[in-house]
Structures are given as C-alpha cells and as structure tokens.
Amino acid sequence: MRFSFRQLEYFVAAGESGSVTRAAAGSHSTQPTVSAAIAKLERTLGVQLFVRHHAQGLSLTPEGRRFLAEAKTLLRHASEVERFATTLSDEVAGTLDLACLVTLAPLVTPSLVREFRAEHPRVQVELVESHQQGLLERLRGGLSSVALTYDLQLPADIDFEPLADLPPHALVAADHRLALRKRVSLAELAPEPHILLDLPTSREYFLSLFTEAGLEPNVTTRSEHPETIRTLVANGFGYAIVNARPRTDTALDGGRVVTLPLREQLRPMRLGLASLRGIRETRTLTAFKEHCHRSITPAGVPGMLSPEE
Amino acid sequence: MRFSFRQLEYFVAAGESGSVTRAAAGSHSTQPTVSAAIAKLERTLGVQLFVRHHAQGLSLTPEGRRFLAEAKTLLRHASEVERFATTLSDEVAGTLDLACLVTLAPLVTPSLVREFRAEHPRVQVELVESHQQGLLERLRGGLSSVALTYDLQLPADIDFEPLADLPPHALVAADHRLALRKRVSLAELAPEPHILLDLPTSREYFLSLFTEAGLEPNVTTRSEHPETIRTLVANGFGYAIVNARPRTDTALDGGRVVTLPLREQLRPMRLGLASLRGIRETRTLTAFKEHCHRSITPAGVPGMLSPEE
DNA sequence: TCACTTGGATCGATTTCGACGATCCATTAG
DNA sequence: CTAATGGATCGTCGAAATCGATCCAAGTGA
Numbered sequence A, B: 001m002r003f004s005f006r007q008l009e010y011f012v013a014a015g016e017s018g019s020v021t022r023a024a025a026g027s028h029s030t031q032p033t034v035s036a037a038i039a040k041l042e043r044t045l046g047v048q049l050f051v052r053h054h055a056q057g058l059s060l061t062p063e064g065r066r067f068l069a070e071a072k073t074l075l076r077h078a079s080e081v082e083r084f085a086t087t088l089s090d091e092v093a094g095t096l097d098l099a100c101l102v103t104l105a106p107l108v109t110p111s112l113v114r115e116f117r118a119e120h121p122r123v124q125v126e127l128v129e130s131h132q133q134g135l136l137e138r139l140r141g142g143l144s145s146v147a148l149t150y151d152l153q154l155p156a157d158i159d160f161e162p163l164a165d166l167p168p169h170a171l172v173a174a175d176h177r178l179a180l181r182k183r184v185s186l187a188e189l190a191p192e193p194h195i196l197l198d199l200p201t202s203r204e205y206f207l208s209l210f211t212e213a214g215l216e217p218n219v220t221t222r223s224e225h226p227e228t229i230r231t232l233v234a235n236g237f238g239y240a241i242v243n244a245r246p247r248t249d250t251a252l253d254g255g256r257v258v259t260l261p262l263r264e265q266l267r268p269m270r271l272g273l274a275s276l277r278g279i280r281e282t283r284t285l286t287a288f289k290e291h292c293h294r295s296i297t298p299a300g301v302p303g304m305l306s307p308e309e
Numbered sequence C: 001t002c003a004c005t006t007g008g009a010t011c012g013a014t015t016t017c018g019a020c021g022a023t024c025c026a027t028t029a030g
Numbered sequence D: 001c002t003a004a005t006g007g008a009t010c011g012t013c014g015a016a017a018t019c020g021a022t023c024c025a026a027g028t029g030a
Helices: A005-017 A020-026 A031-045 A062-090 A105-119 A132-140 A202-212 A226-234 A283-295 B005-017 B020-026 B031-045 B062-090 B105-119 B132-140 B202-212 B226-234 B283-295
Strands: A050-052 A058-060 A094-101 A123-130 A146-150 A158-166 A169-173 A193-197 A218-223 A240-242 A257-261 A269-276 B050-052 B058-060 B094-101 B123-130 B146-150 B158-166 B169-173 B193-197 B218-223 B240-242 B257-261 B269-276
Touching: A005 A020, A005 A031, A005 A062, A020 A031, A031 B062, A058 A062, A062 B031, A062 B062, A062 B094, A094 A105, A094 A132, A094 A283, A094 B062, A105 A123, A105 A146, A105 A283, A123 A132, A123 A283, A132 A146, A132 A269, A146 A283, A158 A283, A169 A226, A193 A202, A193 A226, A193 A240, A218 A226, A226 A240, A226 A257, A269 A283, B005 B020, B005 B031, B005 B062, B020 B031, B058 B062, B094 B105, B094 B132, B094 B283, B105 B123, B105 B146, B105 B283, B123 B132, B123 B283, B132 B146, B132 B269, B146 B283, B158 B283, B169 B226, B193 B202, B193 B226, B193 B240, B218 B226, B226 B240, B226 B257, B269 B283
Parallel strands: A094 A123, A094 A146, A193 A218, B094 B123, B094 B146, B193 B218
Antiparallel strands: A050 A058, A146 A269, A158 A269, A169 A240, A169 A257, B050 B058, B146 B269, B158 B269, B169 B240, B169 B257
C-alpha cells in the first residue's frame, strides 16, 4: 500500500476542516506533522489534493474532493474491521467452534448448547462431532476452540478441565440373569460374552479395567456405535461396559436394557473440556467454559443418569 | 487505527500460506519481520490469530480465520482506493471540472466538449458557466480545474494559455445606415447610441477601447446578456462592440444584425485557458488543454465566425 | 538413538519514519 | 505598517520496522 492509515486520517481531517492546524488539533497531532503527512501523500499518489491559500487554510482540488470520499469510506471500513477484531476477543458474541466426542454429543450437547445460547443470544455455536483423535486434530489445526470429551490419551500440549467423573457400569438386557442384581462384579462378568465399544481410545480404557483386575474379557462382538451396542445387549448378545448412561432403558429397536453399578472401585472416565495449551482464550470461550462448570457437575450431567440414580 | 496495512498484508500472507517463512518470501520481507509483525498484531488486537506448530508452520485459529476474511476485503478495498488515486492523476479518465465564461459558453463549449468526449470516452465533463470573477473563485476554491475565458484582469496566481485572438467588431442592425459599409471606425461610432455589455470585466475592456483612442462612447443602454444586446441592436436601439461573433445574423427575436470590422488596429480579446498556477495537473487536464489547442486556433473558433469571414 | 532439517521466536544493531518545537514566510485585517 | 493567521520548512528526538544471526523445539531419517 502506498499510503498509511495515519496519512488518510490527517488528510480527511484537513479536507473536512479546510485547515491543517484545525486538523492537527482534532487528530491529537501537530501542524507540521499533518502538513508533512499530506505533502507525502500527495507525492506518493502523484495527485494534488489541496490548493493552498496563504495564511487562510486550504481547499480541496476536484481530485482531492473525490479522493476524500474514497478515503472516508476506506477509513470507515477499517474501523469496522477493528471493531470486529475486538469483538472477536472481548465480547461474548460471534461464533463458538465447539467439538464433542461423538459418543457424548447426543447425550450432553443439546441441553448444554440450548442453555448457553439462551444465556448469550449473540453467540452462535458451531458443533462438530468426532472421535478423540479427530478432536485433537481439530484443536491443533485451529478448527475448534474447545472439545467436550474424556481425558483419554491426552498429550502434553492439551489442557484439560475436568467436569465430572463417570464410573463404569455394566449394561445388560432387562431379561438377563444378572438384571435384577443391585450390583455386579467384574469377575462375574468376565466369562460372559462381552460387546466392546471399539473406538480408538475408549477400547483401551475398557480393556484396562479388566487387565488391571487380573481378568480378561470374553470379547465376542464389537461395534463403533454406542446405540448398536445397546441394541445388541438388549437382544441378548452379551453385556457391555459403559460410562455414559442415557436417561432411558430402551434401545433403539425397543428392547430393554439395565445398567448396574460395578462392585469394584474402578477408575472412572473423566468428562471435561479439552483445549490447546497456551492459547489466549476469547471471552466467548471463557463464558462457555463457565457455563459447562455450572451445567455439568460431579453430581449430574444433563442427558445422563446421575451417579446415585 | 490499531493496525497497519503492512501488518495486515503479512498476516494475510501467513494465513494463506500457513507459514511465516513463505509469507515473508512472498512479501519481499524476512521471516523475523513477519513474525514480529504478526505477534504485534495479535497483541494489539488481543486476539490469538494463529496456532504455532513447532517446526511445521502455523494454522489459523477460528478467530484468525474470521479476521483473515475481513482483512482481505479491507486490503482489497484499500488497493481499489489506491488504484482510484492513481487513475485520478495518471489516466485520461474520470471527471474534468471545466468552467467557462458565460458569454463564451454557448458558442464554444458544445462542439469542443463533444469532440473531446468522442476522443476520450472515459472522461466526464462537468461544465459550469460563470462571469470572470466567479471563474477565478472557482479555480482558487478548487471547484474547477480550468477555465475557458479571456485574459482580462488575471491576477499573478493564475496561469493563462492563449488560444486565439478575437478583435472587436461593431454590431449594428441590418437596416442601420452603416450596415452596408465594409468597415467602420470607432470615431464614426462614438456619437451613435452605444449598447454596453455590462459585465464585471468586459465593461472595462470596451470602454478602454474608446478612451485609448481619445473618444467617449455614448452609452444609452446596458445589459448583462449578449443575446439581449443583439436583440436591442436588431431593433434599432443603437450599436454594440462585440468580440465573440456567432455564426448567425439573426437575433433571438428574428431581427437581423450585421458585424463590421473596425478600421483601427485595436487590442483584441485574447481567448485562452486559465488555471491556477503551481498546481500539478492531471493527465485528463493535459489532454483537454491539448485538445483545445488543436480545436481552438487563431484561424478559427468553433461556433464563431473566423477573422477573415 | 542421534544428527539433521524445518520453521518460528528472539536478540542486537541499524535505519527509517513519525512527531514535535522553533522558525520562516506570505497574506490579510486593522 | 504592524499584528495575526496559517501553512511550509528545518533539525532533533524517539519509537518502530527491518534485518542477519542465532536459538530452540519438533519431526525425520539413517
């Protein structure tokens, strides 16, 4: 660009006031500065912008008058962009790019996002669902600002704020022989046919629960989709281990399932907010995180059964 | 403005290439310069624009991506303004603000402007008519770029390019007792009733013709309008002195007039282009001046009778 | 595993540019 | 003729941009 914002500002001020001195006063500058800036602007553009009247100010040339109009709209445009930029960081407004672990999304996000938008009407939420690896890629690629997920396989460059612990439960068919038990132990389940939620990071978690207890599950069926797991369980294919427990005992095909606490004190899944470490967060993101802390508590997660239920 | 064009340019280059180094290469700059500029931009805007990947470039944050779009349109706008500015001075295009002495305008400007516009279709001509004092005010106030007028009462700050000399003629009715003469002298005319074109500067010129010859005109009627003068002459109110001679011997009311050369060698009116001294002229103005020199010659002025006719 | 490569961040030196006070100069008012 | 007005110019100062050199972290390949 052959000119600067400062030069345009001084030029507009002088053009509108018809005086370098007044322009300087109104621009928090001095007369020599404005005079030099305008002279330089004329030189670089090769356009005579003013007619100088000795000891009585200046008037715009025809070209100066036309350029003035253009300069004003450009400056207005620039301050709109400036305003936009500050809004990006300083106001709870604009778009929040939220990512969520696929298995959690249908349970948690609807009410969470609805309440957040009710509280902050100027914010649009852009929700993307993905598996854990995809979430990390999105965070690192700047495609999402924050991810709602479990603290599984999180590298050091990812910051994680825990929101709630979800202990594992056994999921069995309503007509399963263990369905009426108050609770059940891993040892009892181990020989039974196991239906594994076979997703990149959850897989290792479920298996580790058994191996850490010196057991080995009898994996007979696998699926990547929680709803398929529930339907398989309801249809007697075996049992499953789940942490997120929907507020319904009906599978998608109408079959019934039951969730049972596990007797052992097992390491829970930790639900929380993952974001890239070391990036300055926007006020919109801060507001969203605060909202999550209020809405998703250790005592309960919207869309899921609470621990004591 | 909290940011500069340079910063935006570097930011856009880096955002589109995903690399500070490539951005620097494409911007005729160096990597530390671009790095520092972006860092400063982020600091002043309070917005994190990039996620830095060690040893493998950077990606835009969600905010960075949105700001990038705004920055690009702003830069495009700025270069349009820059282009506009250079067009103002470097191309025969845009608007030419032309002023013309009222008495000359109907005779000279129609064909002059028509031919000029045919030669330069990208130019609009904005024509304003005024008396001599008004022309000077328009030039000094930057309202017009050039004035087509006589070299009467021109102060030192006005530049004048002569185009053609218009010697004074006597204007008499077709049935006037002198109408059939080949030429007449001022002395013969002096006693006759004189109809004076009573305009600020022409007035002094006409009277000076007589006083410089030791004569005094017998002014019986005055008017500010050349067409009124011609009608008065045609109706026998007296004679008039004129320099601009229309290509017709009919006055507006249908009466006939005759123009006669004057026997004396009298100082002619000098038709030319007046402009403000010391202002850099645009290429459009240069083209117009050249066109005038070609079109308005000592041998003839469009719309007027030529000297030898 | 270790050296190499990649690519952004940082440092220090240089230079450029903007800002300012003082002054000059031409015009206008009284 | 003097004072006031108001832009142009000059010299100085300081902030900021620029650059080469260097640092450092992460990925790559032997």
